Amino acid sequence: MTRLKTVDIAGLDSMLSLYEAELIAKTGDDLIGLACRAADISKGHFQKRVNALSIGLIPITSGQGIIIGFCDAVASILSHVGGKIFVTQKPDVGGWAESFERGADIVMMADDDRFVALNMTHRLVVDNAAATGRAFATGLNMMAGNLEDCAVLVIGCGPVGTSAVETLIRIGARVTIYDIHPSRCRDLKDRVNTPLKSAIRLADDPEPALTENKFILDASPAENIIKVDHITPETYISAPGIPLGLSEAARLKVSNRLLHDPLQLGVVTMLAMAVKHLP
Numbered sequence: 001m002t003r004l005k006t007v008d009i010a011g012l013d014s015m016l017s018l019y020e021a022e023l024i025a026k027t028g029d030d031l032i033g034l035a036c037r038a039a040d041i042s043k044g045h046f047q048k049r050v051n052a053l054s055i056g057l058i059p060i061t062s063g064q065g066i067i068i069g070f071c072d073a074v075a076s077i078l079s080h081v082g083g084k085i086f087v088t089q090k091p092d093v094g095g096w097a098e099s100f101e102r103g104a105d106i107v108m109m110a111d112d113d114r115f116v117a118l119n120m121t122h123r124l125v126v127d128n129a130a131a132t133g134r135a136f137a138t139g140l141n142m143m144a145g146n147l148e149d150c151a152v153l154v155i156g157c158g159p160v161g162t163s164a165v166e167t168l169i170r171i172g173a174r175v176t177i178y179d180i181h182p183s184r185c186r187d188l189k190d191r192v193n194t195p196l197k198s199a200i201r202l203a204d205d206p207e208p209a210l211t212e213n214k215f216i217l218d219a220s221p222a223e224n225i226i227k228v229d230h231i232t233p234e235t236y237i238s239a240p241g242i243p244l245g246l247s248e249a250a251r252l253k254v255s256n257r258l259l260h261d262p263l264q265l266g267v268v269t270m271l272a273m274a275v276k277h278l279p
């Protein structure tokens with residue numbers, strides 16, 4: 001899993017309004033709207049629940065340690081959509097204690113492997129990878145119009161790619177999957193939680209797959225795999241992977257038919273999934 005860097009999230013706070021305006025132009029809906037569709041809850045339910053919530057963010061020092069700006073970036077995204085948000089003064093165990101003392105309904109934290117939201121009332125764990133896969137698959141569906149019966153290429157068969165494939169299959173897309181490690185493609189097809197596994201094809205070479213597919217979801221951390229020659233006027237790309245997999249020329253050519261961010265869609269969708277079962 002890619003570890004975010006401070007540079008990936010620098011300035012995210014001050015750009016949220018612009019980010020949201022671009023998201024609406026691309027998908028027809030805002031951050032809350034897209035996240036609610038991904039989590040399958042209504043905007044009304046989301047807003048009513050979130051406005052009454054206290055959410056604690058705990059910096060975690062284990063592994064490679066604190067990423068400067070990480071908790072603040074997550075806090076700014078959450079503040080943008082509602083709720084009472086606080087970053088704990090202390091990291092780790094001290095942060096847990098503070099979250100309980102301040103009555104947090106939801107606690108969020110990340111180490112090098114997992115980024116989770118914990119719904120303290122329902123003992124529900126929402127993983128950022130699952131939320132991110134859902135969000136970017138939903139966003140691709142919205143950008144493209146409707147992906148039912150359409151062919152979609154998913155690059156990267158990790159947890160984000162798996163969740164994206166499950167979401168695309170639920171939408172009714174025909175999905176081709178590719179990973180640099182072929183065994184991960186087979187594992188994804190075995191693991192994926194759907195009776196419609198026959199809708200999943202395995203690609204052993206990315207080149208023809210990238211040329212043949214106009215709808216692409218890139219959930220891999222590979223740079224420069226999507227090149228300018230792969231982009232046509234009908235290409236739509238949803239790219240949760242960090243760093244972005246498009247070459248500079250490909251990025252320019254695909255223009256606003258690209259959905260990509262380091263945290264925003266995944267974080268708001270985590271929150272929507274975490275409040276879904278609150279009465």
Ligand code: 2YJ
Nearest residue numbers: 002003004059060066067070110111
């Ligand atoms: O609390 C901190 O500042 C750090 N322990 C944050 C670590 C952030 N974790 C990562 O970057 C992981 N690779 C997961 C990120 C998932 C984003 N889609």
